[in-house]
Amino acid sequence: EVQLVESGGGLVQPGGSLRLSCAASGLTISGFSMNWVRQAPGKGLEWVAVISHSSRTIYSVDSVKGRFTISRDNAKNSLYLQMNSLRADDTAVYYCARENVPSGMDVWGQGTTVTVSS
């Protein structure tokens, strides 16, 4: 079965850090850009960051620049999101998604929940 499985979410205090992981099974991510997308409670989707297949190109939304770092390990077939200086408005379900140009994000994980609260 083709799937992406996120992990690493949880409850963290404002200013704290978390590292999210996304493990792929039944598919190889090495040839694809990979994304993180988040969804705050009751809100819409917000794109967070993308990393190219070689890690050479990385983009992120302005609100996380300098705080979040996307990375990947193709040998481990995994994607990561290091989140530092977390704020209450980072509270969301975080999804990883494969970017299959030109088809868009065609494989999504089930999401992992991050709650930033004191």
Place this chain on the structure above:
Amino acid sequence: EIVLTQSPGTLSLSPGERATLSCRASQSVSSSYLIWYQQKPGQAPRLLIYGTSNRATGIPDRFSGSGSGTDFTLTISRLEPEDFAVYYCQKYGSSPPWTFGQGTKVEIK
């Protein structure tokens, strides 16, 4: 930064009716990189339409997409019970960010 505005916010329709969802961009978007997703409560988004008008694998032909430039449309020709969900358009491609619209909820009337 390109902003995508979806309308209406909520569409109240009955099964069997036609749904027309709009996605308007603040600047021209390449048709190759305009995407539609469907999301049901508690689930991850699902790819519906890519490249403005191409159905993803397994998507029934009652879903169709059209448009160009700044105006794009998702049409569901005859709503089935499983189609009641939230739909998002997205722009991605050469220049970040990969923006989503705010979503249109299609609810049962």
